[in-house]
Amino acid sequence: MNIREATADDFEKIWPIFYEIASAGETYGYRRDVTKEEARHLWMEYPRKTFVFEENGKILGTYYIKTNNEGPGSHVCNCGYMVSSAARGRGLATSMCQHSQQIALELNYKAMQFNFVAASNEGAVRLWNKLGFETVGTLPKAFHHPSLGYVDAYVMYKWLTD
Amino acid sequence: MNIREATADDFEKIWPIFYEIASAGETYGYRRDVTKEEARHLWMEYPRKTFVFEENGKILGTYYIKTNNEGPGSHVCNCGYMVSSAARGRGLATSMCQHSQQIALELNYKAMQFNFVAASNEGAVRLWNKLGFETVGTLPKAFHHPSLGYVDAYVMYKWLTD
Numbered sequence: 430m431n432i433r434e435a436t437a438d439d440f441e442k443i444w445p446i447f448y449e450i451a452s453a454g455e456t457y458g459y460r461r462d463v464t465k466e467e468a469r470h471l472w473m474e475y476p477r478k479t480f481v482f483e484e485n486g487k488i489l490g491t492y493y494i495k496t497n498n499e500g501p502g503s504h505v506c507n508c509g510y511m512v513s514s515a516a517r518g519r520g521l522a523t524s525m526c527q528h529s530q531q532i533a534l535e536l537n538y539k540a541m542q543f544n545f546v547a548a549s550n551e552g553a554v555r556l557w558n559k560l561g562f563e564t565v566g567t568l569p570k571a572f573h574h575p576s577l578g579y580v581d582a583y584v585m586y587k588w589l590t591d
Numbered sequence: 592m593n594i595r596e597a598t599a600d601d602f603e604k605i606w607p608i609f610y611e612i613a614s615a616g617e618t619y620g621y622r623r624d625v626t627k628e629e630a631r632h633l634w635m636e637y638p639r640k641t642f643v644f645e646e647n648g649k650i651l652g653t654y655y656i657k658t659n660n661e662g663p664g665s666h667v668c669n670c671g672y673m674v675s676s677a678a679r680g681r682g683l684a685t686s687m688c689q690h691s692q693q694i695a696l697e698l699n700y701k702a703m704q705f706n707f708v709a710a711s712n713e714g715a716v717r718l719w720n721k722l723g724f725e726t727v728g729t730l731p732k733a734f735h736h737p738s739l740g741y742v743d744a745y746v747m748y749k750w751l752t753d
Contacts, residue, residue, distance in 0.1 A: 451662070454662055454663050455663075457662065457663075458659075458660030458661055458663060458664040459662045460661045460662045460665075463661075463662075497620075498706075498707050498733075499621050499622045499625075500613070500616055500619065500621045500623055500625075501616050501619075501620060501734050501736060501737075502620040502707060502734060502735070503622075503735075505733050539732075540731075540732070540733065542730065542733070544660075544706070547663070565729055565730055565731065566727050566728015566729070566730070568704065568727055568728070568748055569702075569727065569750060570701075570702070571660075571664060571667050571704070571748075572663050573665075573666060574663060575663075582664070584728045584746055586730055586731065586733075588731060
């Protein structure tokens with residue numbers, strides 16, 4: 430497994446992936462003109478842990494894990510995954526999602542929630558379904574897609590323990 | 592209308608309400624042992640605006656409004672409302688929610704979303720329904736209630752414009 434916890438220095442290699450995805454505006458609830466420092470905070474500092482998928486010294490993907498709500502909600506985590514466009518279609522998102530579920534259990538989370546999956550991101554929805562996530566909510570017109578206009582967003586959820 | 596935007600000084604009067612509600616652990620996704628400084632950040636600094644419901648110089652209720660997701664989600668806001676136990680049952684939550692919908696429109700939001708409404712908080716669910724919010728998602732066992740154990744949490748949503 431090429432997945433390891435990120436170091437602060439890794440952000441230099443994470444940023445191009447982050448910027449490519451955020452600036453496209455098709456999948457994440459981040460500003461399209463997000464700055465590098467904001468991205469560092471969002472991806473490296475605010476989450477509980479951040480991981481990278483590495484191959485021959487290159488970072489091809491990354492994910493974070495954090496607590497979705499504190500207190501009465503602190504048994505449910507949230508993750509976000511990004512794969513470099515050059516490495517798509519090779520199963521990195523699957524590997525990272527499976528890895529994150531294992532990490533979630535090690536951190537004593539009982540469930541994982543995705544808060545804001547654009548309905549237009551059909552590949553992601555299909556993948557999360559395949560990995561055991563259920564669509565538990567539909568947010569009408571909550572995602573403003575740059576070419577499709579207002580589309581629904583899904584809340585997806587998986588209970589991880591027995 | 593006794594609702595006005597909060598000043599930094601108001602936090603001294605907001606904190607007892609916040610602490611009473613957060614420490615009970617029955618309604619909000621905050622740590623039950625949240626500190627005053629954390630609460631100040633969560634309620635006064637992190638949101639876009641914070642309001643108070645005032646009567647004869649006493650603060651009886653408070654709410655915040657913030658952007659729920661940035662970028663493609665920035666047309667949807669999120670609010671949280673707290674009413675002092677001494678002032679419950681007098682329609683303050685209704686007044687504050689109606690006020691917040693007006694403020695949301697002034698701030699150019701198109702929809703309002705509540706991310707984490709404990710299913711056990713039946714009064715709140717009924718009230719939000721009455722005020723036009725729909726339950727658009729059910730998060731299974733996402734809320735750990737101090738006496739009821741794991742209960743579902745609802746995602747509630749209202750489109751505010753035509």
